[in-house]
Amino acid sequence: MRARDAALVLNNGTHEDAYKNLPQYCQDLEAADPKTKALIERTAENKFQRLFLCHGACAVGFAYCRPLLGLDGTHLKSKYKGILLAATATDANGQLFPLAYAIVSIENDDNWLWFLRLLREVVEANAPVFLTSGNQDESLVFLSDRQKGLLEGVERVFPNQ
DSSP: OHHHHHHHHHHHOOHHHHHHHHHHHHHHHHHHOTTOEEEEEEOTTSOEEEEEEEOHHHHHHGGGSEEEEEEEEEEOOSTTOOEEEEEEEEOTTSOEEEEEEEEESSOSHHHHHHHHHHHHHHHHHHOTHHHHOOSTTTSOEEEEOOOTTHHHHHHHHSTTO
């Protein structure tokens, strides 16, 4: 087992090195595509707190999807644990269309609110008709499993949906 771990470190580097490069990676993503939104937040002790990522192609493509967003979180079972929050749409062919995701330490009110505020910025910039349309067929609908903090967050960030 130690030989396998050593080989993985030689090929991929360490998790610590990857973490050190994460802020630069986020900046590089946004520089390469101005529509991309990549944000990392750290604690005062420089420890990972949360990360939000929405690739520009996904943000632009969302305008051509059905006005339905699935919101969910799932546990990460790696060495560092955490929760993956995701916003997924449905495209014109009925296929899943990933819009944005975040990695957070725990699934709580604060993290869902943070994720939803950044998600709203993406929707406002790329598919504003889903937020302003008086037409019920074009109004954004949310689908979720009603996790902790999610219902209150949607009501606060997307009050008219």
